[in-house]
Amino acid sequence: MLRILHGTKIDFIKAWRIAIGITAVFIVGGLVFLGVHGINKSIEFTGGTLLQVAFKQPPDVAAIRATVDAAGYTGAEIQQFGSPRDFTIRAAGHRAGVQVETIARDLEAALHKRFGPTEPKVVRTEAISARVGDELSRNAMIAIVISLFVTLLYLAFRFEWRFGVAAVLATAHDLLSTLAFLAIMRLEVSLTVVAALLTVIGYSLNDTIIIFDRVRENLRKARPEPLYDVLNRSINETLPRSVLTHVTVAAATLSLLLFAGEVIRPFSWIMLFGIVTGTFSSVYIAGPILLWIERRWPRSRGDRASARPAAPTKPRAPAASQPVAARTR
């Protein structure tokens, strides 16, 4: 049988300081970037009007800009969308007393007057009132908070609290680093991107759970072993699975990124990054946090016993906590 990374004994946890340093720099950098530039929110959240137009020939961008300005929408953003023949025109905000749908009509009429009766073709329009925008923003925030809360509840139910807290903190890390990523990439945050963000949360949690499941199992085994070693062993044992799964999911995501088109691209970027950060955090965030918690609040004899109900009791069972403390200082 073909095997990769079989029977490895890599001390993953050893490098945790460097790893956490790198991710901290990335997150802080991204958040500073976010603070400076703000979130690039899509029209769904800001309200306003968006037109996606397709020209037969690549047009002069200055001509589009002039047309839009002449129509009275001087603040409008004009962006190339995928190919040099496709553009989006985004007029944010609304003038008082103007019906939502009239801006799209105005812009369309102005463009047709300038470029011809069927040129450019308007392939997509979105006109969203400020009130709907506010509502969608609020719903997105609620969705993120509730999904974090629900997964927390589930973890509390399935794992003992030490694992739960470590997994949740690892997930919070993924959320932050993904935010940093989308700030640095200047990706537009739309409802679809929020969906991708929540999927990343699920996926990363999935990965953490797989490793913790193995840790739980290894802890139940008769041989007492420091948690540090149990963690490393569990990561090494699940390594082939991790590599193979991440490779297949990354392959699917890459094909989405490369071939599924412009509309879904921000979604694909977030997913691709999510795979990386999810894998990273399962090892370097969840692991060290679990060790730290274990050192601060060592397992009592009872805890240990309940963690491995079938295991024969050895006289030196509580040994687990002391070597951990010794190894991690």
Next chain:
Amino acid sequence: MSNLKYRLAIVVGLVLLSVYALFPRDVKKRERRPDGTFYDTISRRVPLRRGLDLSGGMHLALEVDESKGTVANKSDAIDRALKVVRTRMEGLGVSETVVQKAGNDRIIVDIPGLDDRERAIKIARDQAFLQFQITDKTQAFEKILPRLDAIAKEKGLTQGAAAAPATPTQGAGLNGLLTATDTSKSDSAKVVGARKDSTKADSTVLPGVTGGTISKMILAGSMPGQFMFDRSNEDVLKSFFSRPEVQVAMPPGKVVRFGSDTTVIQSKTYRFLYMLDERPIVTGVDLIDAKPNTSPTEGTIVEFQLNNEGGRRFLRETSKHLKDYMAIVLDNVVMGFPPVINGAIGTKGQITMGQGRDLQAAQDLSLVLKAGALPVPLRVADVRTIGPSLGQDSIDRAFRAGTIAIVLVVVIMLGYYRFSGLLAVGGLALYVLYTLATLAGFDAVLTLPGLAGFVLSIGIAVDANVLIFERIREELDRGKTVRTAIDEGFRHAMSAIIDSNVSTILTAAVLYQYGTGPVKGFAVTLIAGIVASMVTSIFVVRTFYLLWLTRSRGAQTLSI
């Protein structure tokens, strides 16, 4: 052995059920002819519903318009408006149109395939309040003109671009042109005759002109209570007549209404203005049927029918108003050219659509008339349109990305796990089938993020297989027999598979609850995908193994 038989029966049963759910079936679909009318066709297709972002179409959210007065019970008003909008949209006949209430104060309309934004908005939002009102014959407008001029002077109102032509020679030309350009030649020759007479009498500057701004702008029309003004003055006059002090100055029991039609006199376009009796003789509440038609003399018309009570009232009123002109007023706009009442009219009548309106406009009007008036005015809160070509493009791209993803996953699985990989690929094929069938079965909507989620879930679906296979390898390493290793592998991998999948399902459920449109589609696809993935990896692939074990009669080695 019998255990295996049951398992196989379930797997095959699920396949049959899925094929049945996905089997192409006849769908009645309404198509639009070039002239805008509809006809039904039957097409055969796979019963998977496509979201607006894939089929093309438009999404419309309407809310109560409170710019002209607040509405006390919005939720109730929306409920009543919902019924009207739904009836109208059903009449529009685009299959799979969704009309539903969102939140407390919003109506959502999703129309696949239709991207004529203006038209759909008009149908959904027009209040369609129909009134029949008699044009004023007491010269009430002429009497208040000096007062209006005074108000205009007081407010410093200036005339628009064009002044009304004031030369007396206009009379003859006006008369001739009016008869020639008028497409709505009304009921009978009698009407035209009557109009000619009145035109001759009045078609010059109004009598008693004080020289004020308003009276300079307004010309007499061809019937009592009808007036005309140059179209360039339209905005000025519209805002003038909506002023509160002008409203107050109106004679009691009379209202001013603008007309839908224009007429061209000596290359200038004029619009009509009417002074009407405020009390309608009958309203659209009594209307029970309306249908579009074309008449050789009047062009496009809408024929309507009143119920018995309305018919009786109509008969009584029209017999009282013989030789009067009756304005048909829709949402406070006078439609077409008011016909003269030549005799008492009963339950049936018609609305002349006026110039330049095609059959589609007549069809849309009969639609909104039949559905009834909206109880509250609505305004657009959000509207999105996606062209059908963009939707098709998205499908093509997603399909290509999906195919490439599947090929990559198959290559990885076969290359790494060999025979067991083949079983996993078989499971994956069933996984795709089950997921699509589940979506069809629950009538879920497939959206672009949903397709992306599906492609993604193919990658994730492999995870469960990988977990199991790695576990079997470990058990084999410990020297267990093939059969025991397989049993143990499945048993040990179970808790990890369930834990990780349940947490993803929970996230997806939250997304479904709080997401809209495309995101909801994503959540549904993800949930269907995860459930199907658990079924295939835990149950189907295991059945394949059992089948193989039975066939190979206790194999000593396993290609994994």
